Amino acid sequence: MYEEIIELINKGEINKAQEQIEKISDDDPKKYNLKGLIHFNKKELEKAKEEFEKGLTINPIDSDLLFNYGYLLKEMNQESQAWRYLMRIHDKDWATYDLLGDIEFKNRSKLASLRFYLKAAQQTDNPQMKKKFLEIRNKIKKDTKIAFLCLPGLDNFLKDIVETFSLGYDVKLVVSTDANEITEAIKWADIVWLEWANELAIFATNKVPEIENKKVICRLHRYEAFTQFPEKINWRNIDRLIFVANSMKLTFHQLHLNIDLQSCKEEIVYNGVDLDKFKFSIHKPGYNLAVLAHINYRKNPETWIQIIGKLKDVDNRYKLHVGGDFQDSLYKEYFEYIKKEMKMEDNFILHGWISEVEKFLEDKNYIISTSIHESFGYNIAEAMARGIKPIIHNFDGAKTLWPNELIYNTIDEAVEKITEENYDSESYRRFIEDNYTLEKQIYEIEEILNTDDKDRVKVQTILLNAKEKDDNPSEIKANVSERSLRDEEKYENQYILEFYIYKELEKIEKKYKDSYIFLLNSHIGDIYATFSLLNAFKRKYNANKITVLIDKKFEFLVKMFPAIDNYVFIPAKYDNFITGYLGTIIGTRGPQIGKITIAHPKSIYRLARIYKLNFFDLFPLQLGLDINSSFELSTLYSCTNIKLKEHLDQMFIGKKIIYLFTQPRAMKLPKEFPEYLKKLLIMALESDYEFVFNELIDAKFFESFIPKDKMNKIHFLHVNLEDIIYVAEYFKNVVVFRNGIADLLTSAKVKMVVFYPAHYWIGAGYPIKMIDWWSLKKFKKRGQVLEMELINPDDAVYKTLDFFENKDMA
Numbered sequence: 001m002y003e004e005i006i007e008l009i010n011k012g013e014i015n016k017a018q019e020q021i022e023k024i025s026d027d028d029p030k031k032y033n034l035k036g037l038i039h040f041n042k043k044e045l046e047k048a049k050e051e052f053e054k055g056l057t058i059n060p061i062d063s064d065l066l067f068n069y070g071y072l073l074k075e076m077n078q079e080s081q082a083w084r085y086l087m088r089i090h091d092k093d094w095a096t097y098d099l100l101g102d103i104e105f106k107n108r109s110k111l112a113s114l115r116f117y118l119k120a121a122q123q124t125d126n127p128q129m130k131k132k133f134l135e136i137r138n139k140i141k142k143d144t145k146i147a148f149l150c151l152p153g154l155d156n157f158l159k160d161i162v163e164t165f166s167l168g169y170d171v172k173l174v175v176s177t178d179a180n181e182i183t184e185a186i187k188w189a190d191i192v193w194l195e196w197a198n199e200l201a202i203f204a205t206n207k208v209p210e211i212e213n214k215k216v217i218c219r220l221h222r223y224e225a226f227t228q229f230p231e232k233i234n235w236r237n238i239d240r241l242i243f244v245a246n247s248m249k250l251t252f253h254q255l256h257l258n259i260d261l262q263s264c265k266e267e268i269v270y271n272g273v274d275l276d277k278f279k280f281s282i283h284k285p286g287y288n289l290a291v292l293a294h295i296n297y298r299k300n301p302e303t304w305i306q307i308i309g310k311l312k313d314v315d316n317r318y319k320l321h322v323g324g325d326f327q328d329s330l331y332k333e334y335f336e337y338i339k340k341e342m343k344m345e346d347n348f349i350l351h352g353w354i355s356e357v358e359k360f361l362e363d364k365n366y367i368i369s370t371s372i373h374e375s376f377g378y379n380i381a382e383a384m385a386r387g388i389k390p391i392i393h394n395f396d397g398a399k400t401l402w403p404n405e406l407i408y409n410t411i412d413e414a415v416e417k418i419t420e421e422n423y424d425s426e427s428y429r430r431f432i433e434d435n436y437t438l439e440k441q442i443y444e445i446e447e448i449l450n451t452d453d454k455d456r457v458k459v460q461t462i463l464l465n466a467k468e469k470d471d472n473p474s475e476i477k478a479n480v481s482e483r484s485l486r487d488e489e490k491y492e493n494q495y496i497l498e499f500y501i502y503k504e505l506e507k508i509e510k511k512y513k514d515s516y517i518f519l520l521n522s523h524i525g526d527i528y529a530t531f532s533l534l535n536a537f538k539r540k541y542n543a544n545k546i547t548v549l550i551d552k553k554f555e556f557l558v559k560m561f562p563a564i565d566n567y568v569f570i571p572a573k574y575d576n577f578i579t580g581y582l583g584t585i586i587g588t589r590g591p592q593i594g595k596i597t598i599a600h601p602k603s604i605y606r607l608a609r610i611y612k613l614n615f616f617d618l619f620p621l622q623l624g625l626d627i628n629s630s631f632e633l634s635t636l637y638s639c640t641n642i643k644l645k646e647h648l649d650q651m652f653i654g655k656k657i658i659y660l661f662t663q664p665r666a667m668k669l670p671k672e673f674p675e676y677l678k679k680l681l682i683m684a685l686e687s688d689y690e691f692v693f694n695e696l697i698d699a700k701f702f703e704s705f706i707p708k709d710k711m712n713k714i715h716f717l718h719v720n721l722e723d724i725i726y727v728a729e730y731f732k733n734v735v736v737f738r739n740g741i742a743d744l745l746t747s748a749k750v751k752m753v754v755f756y757p758a759h760y761w762i763g764a765g766y767p768i769k770m771i772d773w774w775s776l777k778k779f780k781k782r783g784q785v786l787e788m789e790l791i792n793p794d795d796a797v798y799k800t801l802d803f804f805e806n807k808d809m810a
Helices: 002-011 014-021 029-041 045-058 063-075 079-087 094-107 110-123 127-140 159-168 179-188 199-207 209-213 246-255 302-314 329-341 357-361 378-386 411-419 425-435 438-449 466-471 494-511 524-531 534-541 552-558 572-578 581-586 601-611 615-622 642-652 672-686 708-713 721-731 740-747 793-804
Strands: 145-150 170-175 191-195 215-220 240-243 265-268 288-292 319-323 348-352 366-369 389-393 516-519 546-550 566-569 596-598 656-661 689-693 714-716 732-737 751-757 784-790
Touching (some): 029 045, 029 063, 045 063, 063 079, 063 094, 094 110, 110 127, 110 159, 110 438, 127 159, 145 159, 145 179, 145 199, 159 170, 159 438, 179 199, 191 199, 199 215, 240 246, 240 438, 246 265, 288 357, 288 378, 302 329, 302 348, 302 411, 319 357, 329 348, 357 378, 366 378, 378 425, 389 411, 389 425, 494 546, 494 596, 524 552, 524 615, 524 740, 534 546, 546 552, 552 566, 642 721, 656 672, 656 721, 672 689, 689 708, 721 740, 732 740, 740 751, 751 793
Parallel strands (some): 145 191, 215 240, 240 265, 288 319, 288 366, 366 389, 546 566, 656 689, 656 732, 732 751, 751 784
16 A cells, blocks of 8 residues: 555655545554655655654654655755664665765765765665765775774774774774784884773883884773873873773873873763664663673672662562673672572573673663773663663763763662653663764764874884885785785775776686686685585586686695686785675676686675575575585595605504694684683593694693693694695594684595584674584585584583594584
8 A cells, every 4th residue: 555655656646645645544654654755745844844753753763754754854954863863774775874974974974974885885786886985985095004903802992993994094903912913013004093001002102113103092991090001101102092081081180190191182082882783762661671791890780689679679570681791700609699598580680691782682671780980881872772771870970971860879769760650762862872973983083093293203204115015024914905916006095906906807807708717715615615516506507617716825625626627826815805895796796607706605695684594505696506506525635745644654643633723713712612622631631532733722721731741642733724634534533613624624534523602693794603604514524524512611522522432423
């Protein structure tokens, strides 16, 4: 019915449309959407606005109403309000992102607008949209190199900023404790960003002389102010000190009364929330409370028990759901004890660490923040962005950050704010929209970076000549600005570099015009997966010739797959093209004779989200094959490394060996892995196994639990890629923490245990367990493979050894 009415409106048959609209129920928001469209077409903008607002009163998150209302407000030059309502659309299409980009570009941050234009370009095959993004990006891109430096484990607040600045600047993100890596990044950069005023800032400002010639920004969050770190920083070498809140600036100066900041200027840039990640919906008073936090003394967790205890006395339906990990095990012991004592097992629920925050908060009515100190409180902001009412303890600075009516002093006040009828989801969301958006944060940071600081003397930077660059490869380890082609000085930005690569690829197309041509990224697992599909491709397309473009180090794989007729060596850095903007566009076209096909599914990731597919479902689709196409085995690999064979026989003949690969792909080692490894070593050594690690591991790891007389049973053997299959078959038992080696070793006659973190992967646009996203189930195998999530180290060790001892576990 609605489609018919819209068709009548588009035809100009307004009277007929109005007759149909009047038949729609008054409590149906679509009625007011349609009436608003009629007024809009008649140029009666105020009347259209009134009708759209009526509809939004009934359903504040109706996508059609939000888009039409936002578009109308833009036409009425109320662009900030238009941005607000367009951002509330849950599943935005490319047209919405394009509109958001236009508003952002015109009114605030041109750099932040690129985030929206990029999403628009990625969601459509419309070449004009992709062209628009590239043109705007090239127009505003600056030839400025920014190095963001951070210690490991502290980069959570930096990721959105780095991602955005990478669109408009040459950016290098270094998350490391390696002094050489940090030093080289500083030498490379024009602007240095020191994330946290901690040990890294002390090192950079005191031990790296080149920093004197750079513009340097240091951002202080919270904990650093309560240490002596600021006293040890050489503030003479910092231009701007950024605080994330005015309250933190005051605390800083109260605790460091005599600190001399030299000519360093102070700024306040509040944190920003990416509202596109947090779907707004109407929440109401209810009985489900949530806490999201690392559980430690600063979060004041004893208060949670007191609050839920009082609420339980009011109504037994109240429940407090705690999502978080225990950083102090004493609290775990206390909680288990006290909830039994207070008979609150059903009211106080510990969920552990929450990976899917959106899902966790879906049915919650309140978020509780009981901290004794915060610099901000992202959990508060993100809950408010969803429309959830926060109950906030009055820590120092809380009243300068959050609406005062949401702040409590005593437990009785907290209970009162939870049980009262006052609840306004729209105002909570609006508060974040007005004060703490990522786009506002980006705009303010860019203003600081682009301000010319003349107070600190700058020494002229002498650029290395071309020969010196070649002799010092660490000098060009940039994230966005890497160059790997001849005459690199000609190319001023990434787009031009991509265009140059494209022209080089066109030359290859002309040379192999009678062949299907596949461009592969420089990753062993992805190449193996693609090659294993080429027989199926030849059969389907009756292909006479297949040519592959690969990094030279993967030449041995070509010899394992007879379906490949030609191969061309290309630099590994062509990966920049595959994952770049031109590559993403080209990646959407199907296989054609004489045309490059990008044999990596990145450009069709959205299909995974739509159809709930996994990584290896996408590979055949990218090659134009059926989703159920077989990943066939390679031919047997013949090792020609005689010295390696002799070495293995001398060292390991007749011994039981477990061969380990401990470096994962696109995922972090879970905290359970060291414990698993420790217990596996202890138990397996008792059963006369020896261990061969493919990667070096610090000897200190072993010293605490391996007797000295057994340290000779721990070996390290790093071999070339082409020899890994032979070595694995020699040792027979393999443990891999999921990476590309696991794909390769499906071709080996081995017993292989493959571990995954018990986490979700969201890189495809929807949450899927990592073991499901990267599962090897579709591969044919010569040996046996046991895949499992690493949850319980003891259980994992028993399963590993049972599997190797010929018990049926696969």
